[in-house]
Amino acid sequence: MRFTATPRGARLARRLVSHRLDQWGYGYDSAVNETVTLIAAELAANAVRHGHVPGRDFHLRLTVSPDTLRVEVTDTRTERVPPRSVHEAPGDAESGRGLLLVARLATRWGTVPRPAAPGKTVWAELITR
Template sequence: MNTEVQSLPQLPPSTSMFAVQLSYTPRGARLARRIAVQQRADWGILHATATSHAVAIVTSELAANAITHGRTPGRDFRLALRLLPEVIRVEVTDTRPDRLPCARTTPAAAATSGRGLLLVGAYAEHWGYTVNDQFTKTVWADLTRRPHGQPV
């Protein structure tokens, strides 16, 4: 299931969390993916599983969208990962709350962009965004934690 919702669901207080600020550059997007992959490994989520793959893909897409659509010169974006009992939440906070994400219909076959949120929706149980204040918004996705060893 991959419903799009617009408010950030409340989290239990015992959530494990990791967060980092990254630059609005292609390098920042690459680092976001690498950091997310390392963090899921630190949490004991095995490599080459459905959950591991989903964390990598969704982090890449949300970071790329922040760099492409959420950039403000001189500011960074924030990657946060939260480990919950049944899901891993990937959050990317950027500095353009005036540019809200929208999942488009399938782009033309020859289009070179426009598929990122379609991928996020395919991998996520739920995804959405929250406008935090006049300066930031957070786009988030909840990825179901699969049993250890379930291959991609």
């Protein structure tokens, strides 16, 4: 789905993920739903904060296979790619913990260039078995 690169768009993306997971059998109060929804919220928030290009939206894709849930968030900002390794933010920092949460909650995560257009996709997977 496509969302406006605004805080409202990020909120809607988070709600959609939680709702879709519930429809797929991962109840709202399940650990899987809570974990994947938090991962999606962090990736969407980063797309809004760091990947925003005026007039451009971000895309969120949620897929399921027999044992893996995958969240992909694509934005149009090519030059702001997340670091390959993330470190603990200083205790008094007001930001800088989003990707650390993703790295700790997801089974694996990474980035890939957006195919055939400027931008990138940040993805995260959670093994559910």
